[in-house]
Amino acid sequence: MKYSRELIAQTDALLAERRRAAQERLDRRRDWLYGRIPELGEVERLQAEGLRRMAEAVARGAPSAAISALLLEAQALQDRRAGLLLQHGVPEDALRLQYECPLCEDRGFVEGRPCGCYDRALRRMAYENSPMGAALRDKTFDNFSLGHYDDRPLERGGSARAMMEVNLRRCRRFAETFEQGPRSLLLQGGCGLGKTHLSAAIGNALAARGHEVVYETASALFAALEREKFGRGQGEDTGRYTTCSLLMIDDLGSEFVSPFVLSALFTVLNTRIINGLRMVLSTNFTLAELEQVYTQKILSRIMGEFEVLRFVGTDIRVKLAAEPRP
Structure with missing residues (x-):
């Protein structure tokens, strides 16, 4: 079926809204969990800082020993994070973006090809319009x-x-x-x-x-x-x-x-x-x-x-x- 530019634009806007909503849900979950488990916020802050330091070390060609030390530090933080979630009965994926379509992450395309969810959204939009x-x-x-x-x-x-x-x-x-x-x-x-x-x-x-x-x-x-x-x-x-x-x-x-x-x-x-x-x-x-x-x-x-x-x-x-x- 051929779709008008307007219909495609409406469907793209729908997917963009799904991504925005997924991010908003994650932000709310994160704020709630940080309030319930204060240490979790600090661990994730240290993880983000560790990723920045790792990128800088790789960019300047740091010795392998320094890279290994950063990797061990990152693994320790990851283990601590997993332990905190388990201790408080929180699912491991609670702080990941949860999309309506995990396959394309609500972007509508997988490896340059339209995702099935995109085709379904187009068909529904065509009917409703x-x-x-x-x-x-x-x-x-x-x-x-x-x-x-x-x-x-x-x-x-x-x-x-x-x-x-x-x-x-x-x-x-x-x-x-x-x-x-x-x-x-x-x-x-x-x-x-x-x-x-x-x-x-x-x-x-x-x-x-x-x-x-x-x-x-x-x-x-x-x-x-x-x-x-x-x-x-x-x-x-x-x-x-x-x-x-x-x-x-x-x-x-x-x-x-x-x-x-x-x-x-x-x-x-x-x-x-x-x-x-x-x-x-x-x-x-x-x-x-x-x-x-x-x-x-x-x-x-x-x-x-x-x-x-x-x-x-x-x-x-x-x-x-x-x-x-x-």
Whole structure:
């Protein structure tokens, strides 16, 4: 995936903040330990002085006997320091910088190559800066309220609340087991029933773990593909639709369905399925309506690869708007 200079700069700033925070944590630990073990501060002061004297001795070509004496002195101080830490039950690494990524020490690169943590940070930043990611970053599994759904029995058995509890559990499981390759999801049901909230909760959870998540409305996705197809591209990286870890298409069926859209949708679905890449689709359409709009061929591809979660109940947005405000 191609990243903008602005996104790279934001990620670099994030890593710089991690390094600053690591140094700040070390300074606080050191101040606390020096207060608890005064001799420790004196030993570390002598160690720093010994390093300075060693560097000066080497620079002026001091005799080997003098260098050996300094080395013995340094070892004695190191042993005393270790003894003090052990005596007071302090871990040996307590006075070392502790980075979020020990491999690159929060610098983003190892031997000139991007570290895995840098790639993950870029992917998360890209998702959070996308229009959908920015708008929905507050949606989580924990703040999805089942209280909005009626618990009265439905004609077919169960209740809206019970069905939505199952949907919540399955969406959470999809996110938690993503690395094990769960089936893709089709969230199907009317407006205002929580499809977008749970889609966003999945995307936020996976982006936080460093997966490349692309979340687009159907109309925006097909418009970008059409602009690229007919040479009117605006610099979008449409290749990510077939290569990202998770593609999420919201409001499938809201776009104008043309022969190009049918072809593009089948290509995206088929390419990702062949490559074992997961998707989450949401739609207000019934399965019969999807077949009528997108053809039996496309619906068959979806039904063969996706787990269908049916969303039921009353439009939550309308319900909340009708409630008296305090």
